[in-house]
Amino acid sequence: MFSLLPWRQAKSIYELTGESLARQGVRLLLADLDNTLCTYSAKEPDQALRDWLADLQGHGVTLFLLSNSRKPRRAAHFAQALDIPYLGHAGKPKVGGFRKALASQGVDASACAMVGDQVFTDTLGANRAGVRSILVEPISLAGNPGRYLRYWAELPMRFLSRNRRWDREGGR
């Protein structure tokens, strides 16, 4: 379905606890990399990210990296450092990458959610693929003027879905 509105919004991935995801029936969490799991400039996963992943795994939630990064080794490097499955050059918002990720994990779209910081790739792609979309705030817009412009273009969608907060709807 073509929709630019996320199913839920959260400030960051850290609102998405393993317990709250499992309660929502999420067994597979697809995640964007840059500005969602870490900054564009981060070279390695930090301890907070590793602890969050361990919490998800402790609740039976698989984390899958679905990245559009144009740096050829970046998604692979992070996925290998975290020991999680991944797809680089995922082509979001096209649905092909989402379908590949679901098929590789043998999980139905209904048991999956996608978390990302961009409406026109992460949210739109997930909605088209029938996967629940969770929109987070970008970790940092600094470093590239295009990021501010993109964020500005997303503000109407963030505003229109402002009541769909994970901490209210998902965290219960």
Ligand SMILES: [Mg+2]
């Ligand atoms: Mg991103």
